Amino acid sequence: MPQLDYGRSIRAPLVRCLILAMTAVAIGPGTAAAQAVVTIDIVSDDFVDPATGLHIDPTIAVGDTVHWEWIGAFHSTTAAAGQADSWDSGVHNPPFSFDHTFLVPGTFNYYCMVHGFDAGGGTVGGMSGTIFVRPVPEPSLVLLAAGLASAGVAGVRRLARKSPAGTCDGPRVPGVRSGGSDD
Numbered sequence: 001m002p003q004l005d006y007g008r009s010i011r012a013p014l015v016r017c018l019i020l021a022m023t024a025v026a027i028g029p030g031t032a033a034a035q036a037v038v039t040i041d042i043v044s045d046d047f048v049d050p051a052t053g054l055h056i057d058p059t060i061a062v063g064d065t066v067h068w069e070w071i072g073a074f075h076s077t078t079a080a081a082g083q084a085d086s087w088d089s090g091v092h093n094p095p096f097s098f099d100h101t102f103l104v105p106g107t108f109n110y111y112c113m114v115h116g117f118d119a120g121g122g123t124v125g126g127m128s129g130t131i132f133v134r135p136v137p138e139p140s141l142v143l144l145a146a147g148l149a150s151a152g153v154a155g156v157r158r159l160a161r162k163s164p165a166g167t168c169d170g171p172r173v174p175g176v177r178s179g180g181s182d183d
């Protein structure tokens with residue numbers, strides 16, 4: 001009497017659906033990282049994370065935006081002179097906010113014109129902070145996505161050959177027969 005492999009007949013279509021879904025994610029829109037907005041609260045003499053109230057020097061990606069929100073009065077966010085990026089909000093009181101989108105990778109120091117100072121050569125003192133901007137390796141991301149996609153398609157082809165049973169409602173990959181054939 002032949003043994004029925006229930007494990008495979010149940011699992012294989014599920015695995016196939018998962019791979020199809022992952023492939024769709026890998027090759028779908030939004031391959032490059034979405035632009036993020038990081039908020040920094042400007043409080044009494046410090047630049048802080050709104051969630052923790054503690055000083056924050058965030059690391060962001062090129063294309064991301066830092067949003068400074070004035071909680072305390074008489075502050076500015078002002079980039080140190082001599083860096084590859086530059087911004088200056090001027091001195092303001094709440095309610096006020098200032099956004100800067102970072103398009104250049106690098107390490108950028110900034111200070112408050114009232115409670116900090118530009119110490120020269122891109123350095124700062126007093127009430128100050130740092131934004132770390134890492135480059136977005138677009139070509140590598142695209143190559144990675146392409147690699148994942150082809151690996152996914154190969155896996156789907158293998159699975160399709162091994163287990164004809166089962167279908168799924170996930171996205172179809174062009175050229176891959178996903179429903180119950182014996183190719």
Ligand SMILES: [Cu+2]
Nearest residue numbers: 074075112115
């Ligand atoms: Cu200040």
